[in-house]
Amino acid sequence: MESIKSRPVVTCEELCAAGSPYGAPRKALLTAGEFLKMVRVISGHSLSRRTLQLYSSPGLRLLPLPIHFRGNTAHYLHPEHTVRCALLLHLREAYFLPLNLVKEVLDAVSDEHCDLILSGVLSAQDLIRLARDGAKAWLKEALVGRAARSLEAARVLGKTIEQAGEPVSMVSALAERGRAEGRVPALAGGR
Secondary structure: OOOHHHHOOOOHHHHEEEHHOOOOOOOOEEEEEHHHHHHHHHHOOOHHHHHHHHHHHOOOOOOOOOEEHHHEEEEEEOHHHHHHHHHHHHHHHHHHHOOHHHHHHHHHHHHHHHHHHHHHOOOHHHHHHHHHOOOHHHHHHHHHHHHHHHHHHHHOOOOHHEEEEOOOOHHHHHHHHHOOOOOOOOOOOOO
């Protein structure tokens, strides 16, 4: 088991400069302010400290509790807390799901389904079914059908099959969109 204290405390800018939040994220600790910046970079949605505390409160428990060491400073785990928070915000903002249903979806979702939800491939009904029934064969069938429709749409738009079928991590796609929209923090290296 990995020790939490072995993770370095980093800033959002350092993670973005290393390229690690997109793709194979490096494990790190973030202070509350840096965590909120990182969630905004990944998901495109803002979150206040008060709402963050509410989401990790014992009454809701939508997010795991932060780690407290080195005094009373709260630290959040990257990527564990950041991806879950980005997913939570996406479910609230994109699908307008109530908190009790968001909790059901978050509890039912495994790590491999996070990209599917963040990409918007699944509908609200699919998410509710995923939360209530779990990931069963219907999910695979739904995704195959959607992939076939997206390939057909790509063909109609004039893209090649290779361009349409190119596997892209949703976190990296969101990061590229964030860079294009200017949400990625300015880095010291002049980027």
